[in-house]
Amino acid sequence: MARQTGAMPRPASIVILTGAGISAESGVPTFRGPDGLWEGHRVEDVATPEAFARDPHTVLRFYDLRRAALATVEPNAAHRALARLDAEFEGELLLVTQNVDDLHDRAGSRRLLHMHGELKRSLCAACGESRPFEGDMLTNRSCRGCGASALRPDIVWFGEMPYEMDRIERALAGCDLFVSIGTSGAVYPAAGFVRTARACGAATLELNLEPSAGTAWFYAARHGPASVLVPAWVDEVLGG
Numbered sequence: 199m200a201r202q203t204g205a206m207p208r209p210a211s212i213v214i215l216t217g218a219g220i221s222a223e224s225g226v227p228t229f230r231g232p233d234g235l236w237e238g239h240r241v242e243d244v245a246t247p248e249a250f251a252r253d254p255h256t257v258l259r260f261y262d263l264r265r266a267a268l269a270t271v272e273p274n275a276a277h278r279a280l281a282r283l284d285a286e287f288e289g290e291l292l293l294v295t296q297n298v299d300d301l302h303d304r305a306g307s308r309r310l311l312h313m314h315g316e317l318k319r320s321l322c323a324a325c326g327e328s329r330p331f332e333g334d335m336l337t338n339r340s341c342r343g344c345g346a347s348a349l350r351p352d353i354v355w356f357g358e359m360p361y362e363m364d365r366i367e368r369a370l371a372g373c374d375l376f377v378s379i380g381t382s383g384a385v386y387p388a389a390g391f392v393r394t395a396r397a398c399g400a401a402t403l404e405l406n407l408e409p410s411a412g413t414a415w416f417y418a419a420r421h422g423p424a425s426v427l428v429p430a431w432v433d434e435v436l437g438g
């Protein structure tokens with residue numbers, strides 16, 4: 199497949215998908231590091247409903263530590279560039295993030311959707327309510343809505359349905375540009391979004407440190423750090 203190399207035509211409707219790679223330069227560990235472990239854990243030991251049922255203490259502590267670590271990191275130039283795009287791009291825009299950190303929110307992105315949930319929200323297994331959450335869930339699992347001691351992290355684990363899939367599918371069907379930033383293309387359904395967009399006639403661009411598992415599905419790909427590639431791409435789109 200011939201790769202597009204030059205600047206792309208000015209889009210009218212953009213869907214952006216981000217993954218852990220966009221937060222890497224802020225100091226947030228990615229999922230698939232060289233040792234394949236994720237902060238010392240196997241993913242299936244901390245990011246599945248079965249793991250939570252089997253060992254809630256380990257899972258709650260894993261998320262408590264990641265939630266606490268948010269206070270030590272800041273949005274980087276890539277998050278800030280996407281927030282500028284959100285503020286200045288007059289077409290349709292949806293930023294779908296797989297990340298559960300709050301760096302896109304803190305950078306100022308508004309047209310934003312956390313498809314895998316958020317570290318700073320809790321979900322009550324009793325009443326089903328999702329609420330903002332701060333602090334440690336290990337020592338505070340009481341739901342402020344129904345009072346039951348039944349809180350879990352509001353995180354989409356493996357085997358659970360990602361949030362707002364209908365809204366995402368509609369946006370993919372209607373966009374003329376799909377951009378994937380900082381994701382390995384290892385997890386579905388997010389990894390399949392490029393194919394959906396492409397089948398609907400959108401141009402597709404990958405901005406990643408290295409070719410992802412799905413790189414062959416992209417018309418264009420630029421490889422390097424997000425803090426360099428994303429501001430340059432946003433300048434292109436806004437500068438026309």
Ligand code: BV8
Nearest residue numbers: 217218219228229230296356357380381382385386407424
């Ligand atoms: C579902 C929350 C059913 C947890 C996460 C076989 C085939 C297809 C699918 C499946 C299958 N077997 C099982 C499945 C389903 C499964 C899946 O895909 N498994 C994989 C492992 C095969 N998926 C699910 O279970 C999903 N749910 O399928 O439900 C369903 C679905 C639809 C309709 C009905 C029913 C739920 C998946 C969500 C799981 N939760 N996160 C938490 O965060 O604690 S997934 C987690 O990993 C992340 O959220 C993210 O989504 C995912 C992938 O991680 P990445 O973000 O890509 O990070 P990674 O480290 O992998 O890569 C980082 C990239 O950045 C690298 O490419 C690197 O080069 C690059 N990078 C690094 N530094 C930089 C950089 N790029 C730029 N600049 C840098 N500086």
